[in-house]
Amino acid sequence: MRTRWLKIPAAWITPLGVIGAVIAITWVGIAFTARLWVPFDPLSQDLPRLQAPGIDTLMGTDALGRDIFSRLMTGASVTIPLALMLVLMSLAVGTLIGAIAGYFGKWVDELLMRLTDLVMAFPTVILAMVVAAALGPSLFNAVIAAFVVSWPQYARMTRSIVLGLRTQNYVMAGRLMGFSPFKTLRVDIAPNVVGPILVLASLDVGTAILLLSGLSFLGLGAQPPTAEWGSMISAAIQNFDSWWIGLFPGLAILTVVMAFNFVGDSLRDIFDPTSQVSRAGARS
């Protein structure tokens, strides 16, 4: 039985969504507590090198004698908070820009949308890679680079919703009652934007993790000796025979991303039953 304070409508509870939520919450829990309970210091190089998984070291050790299990668990506290922060940043900036463009229209819209077109003219990883390389390799710069490529999708979605609502009667009524543009955006328009943006954001957490770990894999994100999943996988290229070095960090990325995708996809069913296909490049 559901308790009163946790008013989750029954329709929200789908197997996929629940599985995703449980895995995602577990990982977030690991991210915030891992440093307290991992068996070894993720940076210490005291263990025998390239040891296969066993009882002492659950997932083996890497080429420098570090415990992969400990690095994997603490790696969650690098990637997951950064990915969440990245999504929040893109969401805040993108939604604001989209709302302004959609509401004010005219040259404001033209200017802002040309800017989003420009960012979207590149495949994401490529542009993020170029930006990260130009800024210099570091985890912080990788987040900036990922931010540069991720806000436009929020802007574009918000703009299209706002554009559709702007001339609705109830919005006009508010304007006639003397609502300021920002009050109109907040009171009359924002509630309609929340659902679709939430779906986009939950799916985007997965994309953000893939992007950040991908940049680190390329050497443009986390720098040694940071325990980060993408850079742990790239270390496996030098040690093909020790399969455990690359296998486990990849499974970690896969399960987190999958969990957020499951959640996002279930949310989509709730907020957007029609799941409209939008023409991402076109504007009419």
Added chain:
Amino acid sequence: MGNTPRATRRYSARSPLVGYLLRRLGTSVLLLFGVTIVTFALANLVPGDPIAAALGEGAASNPATVEAYIKERGLDQPLPVQYANYIGGLFQGDMGISLRTTQPVADDLAKAVPATVEIALLAIIVSLGIGVALGSLAAYRRGKISDQLVRVFSLIGLSIPTFWMALVSFNFFFLQLRIAPGSGRLSPALAPPPTVTGFYTADALLAGQWVTFTDALAHLMLPVFVLSLFTIGLLTRFVRTSVLEVLDADYVRAGRAKGLSGSRLLFGYVLRGASLPILTIVGLAFGTLLSGTVLVEAVFAWPGLGSYAYNSATSLDLPGVMGVGLVVGVVYLSINFAVDLLYGVLDPRVRLA
């Protein structure tokens, strides 16, 4: 498009398709210029010292050398002039000198692009085939077990880190099972076929070298498989949505009422009606494929754009990275422009919009 030039509008009144194409071409060209501005700005506004990086430490400590370099490269001129020079260089195919290979970036890329396009084209074909099949199946059996399974599989496909999958499958199929060939585009014993298209498979066929063809094809298998996983997931989901949208349309019901067979209804009616959104997503999928190659080719030592980008990025060879960004931006824009063209050809309503 609010401010279409008058001349175009009058012309478009006579031939809507031409007007539509001109408008799309106009925006694409503008975006292309935007792309060059982005790469130029990134290459010039770097916090580091590109001059020191380009000259090496020894030469950079000599003021005379630095001054000569600045003069030679026109770096003492204002940025707009530098940008004009950069564009002028681009028109002549000059994208700078790679710090890593010390070759012109344009020459390096000319060798790398066909290798990547060969993978990407094959991956698109594979993903489109599987995606259309799975997506239509899921839509036909909406809500049933098979629909749910397809949904879970496509979501997992979208969640796999491609660079990791490349590593794992290379390890498994090549090092453990020994059923896949090793890295690279050809086995070391074979010589590349004479270059016509730059695609080893096509060139080998043209030259009649059957052994080379099968070897090149075998080398393509694993990278294509790894790259396709994400796009299969992407396409499956969109095909399902777009098929669902037309499945209840009147014309499909009419076809059914006429007693058309399942396959004729699917290909002639349903998929034809759903082709526009699918086409759109194929254009976008191409972008994710190009992104994917950056992360996959390094693992398979595939000498394409991705490896080049990876090597340039890891050795902080900025001209190399910028070159890849520019080329990929241009390719991606062209693909999406081509998709827009096909849109206009396939759907008469688009031309008038």
